[in-house]
Structure formats: C-alpha cells, structure tokens
Amino acid sequence: MPSPTPYVNIAAYKFITFSDTAEKRAEFRALCEELGLKGTILLSPEGINLFLAGLREPIDRFLAWLRSDAHFADIEVKESYSDRQPFTKMLVKLKREIITMKNPLIRPEEGRAPAVDPKTLKRWLDQGHDDSGRPVVMMDTRNAFEVDVGTFNNTVDYRIEKFSEFPEVVQRHKPDFDGKTVVTFCTGGIRCEKAAIHMQNVGYDSVYQLEGGILKYFEEVGGDHYTGDCFVFDYRTALNPKLEATETKQCFACRAVVTPREQLSPWYVPGESCPHCWKRDVSTVTDSGVESR
DSSP states (O other): OOOSSSEEEEEEEEEOOOOOHHHHHHHHHHHHHHHTOEEEEEEETTEEEEEEEEEHHHHHHHHHHHHTSGGGTTOOEEEEEESSOOOSOEEEEEOSOSSOOSOTTOOGGGOOOOEEOHHHHHHHHHHTBOTTSOBEEEEEOSOHHHHTTEEETTOEEOOOSSGGGHHHHHHHTGGGGTTOEEEEEOSSSHHHHHHHHHHHHTTOSSEEEETTHHHHHHHHTOSTTEEEOEEOSSTTOEEOTTSOBOSOEEOTTTOOEEOTTGGGSTTOBTTTBOHHHHHHHHHTBOTTSOBOO
C-alpha cells in the first residue's frame, strides 16, 4: 500500500552467524550514505539488527542489496511511515550481541522458542485462555520506561532497567506461572527471541514469543487488549495502534518519557529539561537542605 507520507521507517533483525562484520561495516555505511538513509545498524557475530528511514525508492534499493546476501535473503521487515526523517545520523556499529542479554549459550539461530501470531494471540485474549484451555499471561520484556508508555492489559512487568536483568528475575518467579501459558513480548520481537528460549531452559513448560512484537500486533490487530502507545527509539518517541506518531516526547537531558500533560509543566523545556529532571534534582537534596548535584 503506498505511503501517505514520504519517509519509510524499517525495522528488521536476524540471528545468524556473521563472521565478517568488520569488513561489512564499511559496505553498509557507504551504501546507506549513498542512498541518503539514516538510522542505526548493529552488526554482531550473532546477526544483524537495524532501524533505518528514507524515501521509498532508496529503502527498496537497500533491501534488495541486503537480501542479495545469502545470510539475509529471508530477513523480515516491519514498516511504518512518517512525514519527516526520524533519525539525525547514520550509524553502523559493531557489537558483541545485537540484543544484550550476557548469556552466550542462548543462540536463537539454532532454534527458536514457539511463537504465536498476533491474530491467534488476540483470539486467546478474547476467550481468556489458549487452545489447550490454559490461562494466558502476558509478560513484558522491555525496560520500565518503555512499559510506562503503554502495554498489554494485565501484563506482568518486572520493572527492569536493562535486558540483562531479565534472566535472573524471570527464573526467580517461575513458580508463579505453573499451569499457565506465558506470552513474552517486546517492541519488534527481538528481545523475546532470547527471553523465551531462556524461560524454556529454566523450566517454563508453556511459553511463547509474540511474533513481530507489539508493532506487528498493531499492524495486524490494532489496539485490542492494549492500553497506551508503543515506545520507539527515534524522534517519534511513541506510536499508537494505528502506527501513527503521538504527542509523547522524550527528554534529551534525563531520557525520561514526557507525556502531553507533563509537557505543560514549566519545567519542560524541549531539549533541556522536564518534570522528571526536577524530581531527580529534588531527590538529591540533603538533610541540610542543600541540593547535591
């Protein structure tokens, strides 16, 4: 379907052994600069993770080039649209992991955990159980500030600050899910590729990953059983279930999410400060009444 706005935003990842990352880095960077694309590409021995934006024709040329490599011939891409370029730079980075979990024994390339597609998940949530009659529990694998922008109704949220905290906390809470089916989810699906495998490894007997994450769910189902928006890592900050940018912003000083209501605060100065900065400063006041910064 043609885009009503000029910029095409793509997100994609693939777990696959990728040994020549250093050599490929220059190729990726040169092509993206030639095509006028901006965003971030992560290259790792375990695969690729990318977020790019550009005009339709350059994006299509990039994807044709990428899929000409046998490593990435079947890479799946999620698209959304915007009326301006959501990124300011073009970065190609080399990383140890494309999503940091600090558990090298988990290798999604060697076999994924079971996945549930968005339409099936909606049906499960509509009826209150999976096809085996087990209660369905949604588990958010994202960081706390992302969850605060929006998440599935009645989701389990462990308030993690970084993904490397997830393995320990989910292992500790395993008894809470006896007899239940757990569906893990994140923005685009990449975290759950590792999260669901880890949960199987520590003894969860019925765990699925949401195929394509929240963004794919929005694309195929809309906002049923979901409250709020979905945080994304570009200037749009959050997308609603129609995959449209919202008025939610992110503070460039403290990185907190700033709601439209919070933007009315005198403490909100775009690019400089927000009410969350002020709260953090207040929390540093010493017993003597002197602010420690």
